Amino acid sequence: MNAAVKATVDAFGGIDILINNAGMSHTRRPMLEIDEAEFDRLMDVNVKSIFLFAHAVVPLMRKKKSGVIINIGSTAGIRPRPGLTWYNASKGAVNLLSKSMAAELAPDGIRVCAVAPVMAETALLPTFMGGDSPELRAQFKATVPLGRFATVDDVANATLFLASEQASFLTGNVLEVDGGRCV
Secondary structure, eight states, rough: OOHHHHHHHHHHSSSSSSEEEOOOOOSSSSSSSSSHHHHHHHIIIIIIIHHHHHHHHHHHHHHTEEEEEEEEEGGGGHHHSTHHHHHHHHHHHHHHHHHHHHHHHHGEEEEEEEEEESBBBBTHHHHHHHHOOHHHHHHTTTTTTSSSOOOOOHHHHHHHHHHSSTTTOOOOOOESSSSTTTH
């Protein structure tokens, strides 16, 4: 992480935007079937990574009195699904810590927001669904009013907007990219 920050600063002279996009999940199953090692790894990837990058990047942004941090949360932290309790908790932490970071860092000219996608067409999809079949896909799509999963482009476009000058008065927002699931 420190090497990545140093390489970025060396190549570009600073960091204007940080997108914390690391994420993983446990396979959908009852919460007590998740052992401590899997729980720790989940929290390390989904939450501690943001802590570590904040320590590495916020001081640089404070010196410039500007910056944007976007954390990738999830609708799982807003409207959780059964069988993903610890994942839901980790993404709820991401959503809330984004708001808390925004409140603390606003006086430094640093904006912080989160993007909260619904399940997307990625390699993690079978993990969230607890398998992969046309029936499971239909079952999960039926919970999204627009009737589809998110795409990588949906998430990227929301992230680009939040990082842009068009969103210069937004901080502390958790932007749901969910086809209406959280309505």
